[in-house]
Amino acid sequence: SEIHSSMYPDVLHQLLQGVIKHLISWIKQIMGSKELDRCFQSQPPTHGIPQYKDGFPDFARLTGKEVKDIFRVLPGAICGSEALQRKGDDGLSVMKATCAMADFYYFATFPVHSDQSLPLMRKALLLFHKHKTGFTNLGTIVLENPFCLPKLHSLVHYVWAVVEAGALAGFDTQLSERLHSNMAKKPFRSSSRRVETATQEMALWVERQEAMQAFQSVVQW
Structure with a gap:
């Protein structure tokens, strides 16, 4: 039986507190704390987005809202990172994978979907999987099956869940x-x-x- 048919997606625990939190921790290992602090501190003031004057916050105690705020800044912050640029193609893959996951998250949280948004959400997930090897090539993840994560696998069923039952906001914890x-x-x-x-x-x-x-x-x- 297919477990996903009886358990609909949970954006908070599967994405924000799950895959995205893993993604941020991998990036932190690649860039280092000092470089990540510098990137966050250098972000220009923007209305509605917190300022990280003290650098990257304490990762162990982040709430879902704080992870959401960080992820709004993260793609732009790491694209200006010298540490990632020095990694060559693997560093570029990390940037592309992060941007693809950001696209997937924002598509997943749409209040209303259309025939155009669902293919784009699927495309964003495929793009993440295409470039995720940048994390393993840079030695961030040393597990035998680094991407064998139930929460990462669950993203495959998001499009099906939207078609079956509507926007995912109705199932978000x-x-x-x-x-x-x-x-x-x-x-x-x-x-x-x-x-x-x-x-x-x-x-x-x-x-x-x-x-x-x-x-x-x-x-x-």
């Missing part, structure tokens, strides 16, 4: 992660944090927040 913050983390911080009473206090906090939001909607109307 970023929606439930956001609710976890508003419905669990914030209420817990506002509670007494005592085992005996925290659950009831959290429920009361959520009820009051919902009542305030409903009242605010009426006032605005």
Whole structure:
């Protein structure tokens, strides 16, 4: 049986916290921390994009949103890297693979798809696979089957999932992660944090927040 037919794509954990996070770690190994810091620090100020004045952030603690912000900057940052340019064709392959994965990610997050966007998404994934050998040739990945990653394989089924069930935003766990913050983390911080009473206090906090939001909607109307 095909497991992908019962489990639709999850952009947050398969792409942002999965393949893209792997990709960034490989690039960091190739370029080195100092060169990557320099590339991020040299990015010009752009509206809506964070500035990395202190260089590349702590990679171990990145949230999905932070990975998304980094990936918006990454293709332009590494294309100006002297470290990659000195690697010759393999360095060029790393740049092309990164840009192809960026294209795939943005196509995958389209709110609406067409007969034109789906072939382009498939083409971007094929382009990544064509140039991914740059990572292994530069010695970044030393595993026997470096690209035998379930999350990387899952990208093959993204186009099928869009055709079958529509835009992937409807299956993205970023929606439930956001609710976890508003419905669990914030209420817990506002509670007494005592085992005996925290659950009831959290429920009361959520009820009051919902009542305030409903009242605010009426006032605005």
